Amino acid sequence: MTALTLSTAAAPGLRADAIVIGVAKGVKGPIVAPGSEPVDQAYDGRLAGVLETLGATGAEGEVTKLPAPAGFKAPLVLAVGLGAEPEKDASYDAEALRRAAGVAARALTGSKKAAFALPLTDAGDVGAVAEGVVLGAYSFDAYKQNGADARAKNAKAPLAEAALLGGKPRDAAHKAALARATAVGEELNRARDLINMPPNDLDPEAFATLAQTAAKEHGIKVQVLDEKALAKGGYGGILGVGGGSAAAPRLVKLSYTSSKADKHLAFVGKGITYDSGGISLKPAGHNETMKCDMSGAAAVFAAVVAAARLGLEVNVTGWLALAENMPSGTATRPGDVLRMFSGKTVEVLNTDAEGRLVLADALWAASQEKPDAIVDVATLTGAMMLALGSRTFGVMANDDAFRTTVYEAAEEVGEPAWPMPLPEHLRKGMDSATADIANMGERMGGGLVAGLFLREFVGEGITWAHLDIAGPAFNEGGPFGYTPKGGTGTAVRTLVRLAELTAAGELG
Template sequence: MEYLVKSGKPEGQRTGCLVLGVFDKRRLSEAASQVDAASQGQLTAILGKGDMDGAAGQSLLLHGIPGVSAERVLLLGLGKEKELTERAYRQALQTMFRVLSASGARDVLCALGETAPKGRDRNWAIRDAVQQVETLLYRFDTCKSKKGNSLPNAKKITFLVPGTADVAPARDACKFGLATGRGMNLARELGDLPGNICTPVYLAEQAKKLGKRFKTLSVEALDEKAMEKLGMGSLLSVGHGSRQESRLIVMQYKGGGKNADTHVLVGKGITFDTGGISLKPGAAMDEMKFDMCGAASVFGTVQAVAELELPINLVGIVPSAENMPDGIATKPGDIITSMSGQTIEVLNTDAEGRLVLCDALTYAERFKPVSVVDIATLTGACIIALGHHKHGLMSNNTAVANKLLAAGKAAADEAWQLPLGEEYDEQLKSNFADMANIGGRSAGTITAAQFLARFTGKYKWAHLDIAGTAWKSGDQKGATGRPVPLLVQYLKDRAGA
């Protein structure tokens, strides 16, 4: 899809479909009012017949409106004007996409930017519209013999703004929304791929392809021998039971110059998680291909940052392994030595994410980062605590946590902070090693982060638990691409700072 911006009056624009907003009780938006005046009250008359009252989710497609150059006019219900939420706005965008997918319109002129949700401005509305459309265009048909075709005929969406001074910032908003949407779709594609295709080696290959696309991006993939030399006994222990070799993938984006601050993202890349010897129940085990969605979000974010050419230095680290049961797989009770030298008693092999992350977090020290954020589908306890709406956030630094929370709000991809503290260390005590890899049922999300915190003492760090937000189950089963919007916004803010 191509996204453009132009200024002018809505009634005079030639387009296949003009999209306008209507609020509750048939109250017309400003652009709709202009069209109504140009058509001598046609919109008011049509709405007066009762086909639409402006409730959220409603739509009405009209043809041949007099005094209007557009072939079609699509009215979208937005609900109560003073209470327009981001959810209602996005619902309108989804309705627009559905209606256009069934229409013959070849291009679209969208005037929804003026109907920004409460607390947002026109540029946010345009940016979010582009991001939403891009994600709605996504189809996972890589593994299907017949490709579906339920996409709009339109190949171009133009956003209407009032004046010429509004064009440039709106174009920037389009660019930001497009890069974020594409980053989300990359993360979704990687997440949706089955475990027999998306292996640690496959992820490494995709990273190298990404490196070839952008001159500012260099990529390295450490094999098991290289990791063994570094002493990554914890990461390597997870892949012992698999025939798929583990990899540590390192993507370095250098857009900020030699003296610029470096930020690091670390994404959990378990390409399939059986639980290992601590085998998971069979129900819904297929969804454990999504256990690498933290890694996928790092891929998507790195791509978006490179497309936006943000003036920042970023390192994306992906510790990737497959967790399988086998004769040489790590067993409950085994003791392993991490890259940091700390020893870990493995009480449960299904708590493997923290075992690959801890070595990657130690590896991150060499980049002397000003912040490190790890992203992981880490604990089912996070779903119990927060459901499928907000990411769990824990951090050893208040400023970093606040910046991530603010970025999540700005991107409408929110996180919720949970505590850390030495009192939770009691649950990680081991009689035989420096620590255990689980802390019992109580505060499972927090003790998992408390475990990781033991490997982050040399920098400012935050942990995002995305177990509840990384994918959907049921009829809509598939990766969501979250938290790419939060991470891109966070890095954009840092680049601006």
């Protein structure tokens, strides 16, 4: 983990491997951003021209390296693009700062310490830069030769320490912003680690064990239902999905409570630790990244722990619906009917539409506690990826105002999202002649159909939202901003923000 500090030191006298400055894209060329004045002065006020000569434009994500001026104790200046220059009297957007800090942290892999002289006008900027550093410095190398134990000797180790110049160590708001960024960033990286773990090491039982360990460390109550308890309780959806695997399913309940709380949020996560499609087997080329099908459960797990670390004045319950979807002689078949925890029966028309089955049981379990709101998170449908691409998740809800709140919370923390409808006419396509409902409906609008299916298992009168993170949960391309290749930890920050809004009495 990258150690973060606030510093009032001047850039020239700071011992570090690099000084990070910001450069914006102006109308007539690159513009040196606030925070880098001491560096610019050392170049006699000509730093922008030097950067332009080196090809810098200030475009977002751009990195330019140049030798530090004479008299600096750091040998390197790293200029990172912030994108378009803000309008007059406006400050830099928090997400632009977050992404720039992440790009710089990635570019400084192998460095021990860097000083970040990016624009810091208030505590929000401190939090954004700090979060970008923690997220950008992430790496997953536990399965490489010598593994993480050799990081200290590895030239490719992540940035070890970052000092935020211009931060105020004695300012309560700045200190709180740094602490929040550290907690949220580290828990988001925990989610990334889980998503990146190979499925032979992270089956439902192993996931449950990791959750128990973290819960004990952070004062969170935990309850784990194994296959016997699930059978006794009538959790037909989770058992049906997990029935084909030698690794038995689990339902994990994590409960963070605050003595000062009068509101209760429930988060529900899809945790398919590997998804082969079951009997409805996925074709070749579609299996290789299916270890990421537990990204929703990873996000819920991380968010509950983050809420505990932050001491938020809200009760948060996380439900992790864990199963491995495999084909075998004991697997659920297309045409089978499952009796769910709610008592409803579901005709399974496609065993690769399994996420909605485990979520249905967990949603009904969460509903029994009558929380003020339920939010589920799942890599649920390829249809949502077709609709919104690989970087944006869909938000559906049974309440338009709550859907807007969730969408705005996601946008606020830098997680691209888009509100989606739940058209009533699509519900008819899931009518079954055999059971109460089928797990498949019309092909067109498949992501919305899945949302309508889940709505059937939310308790009456409970506000609910569904986040389909199938697109952004796993990055198969190259890293960008503070987002690495592989597991991204999408939705962790949105869930934490919803918990903060609830604690502040701002969630309708």
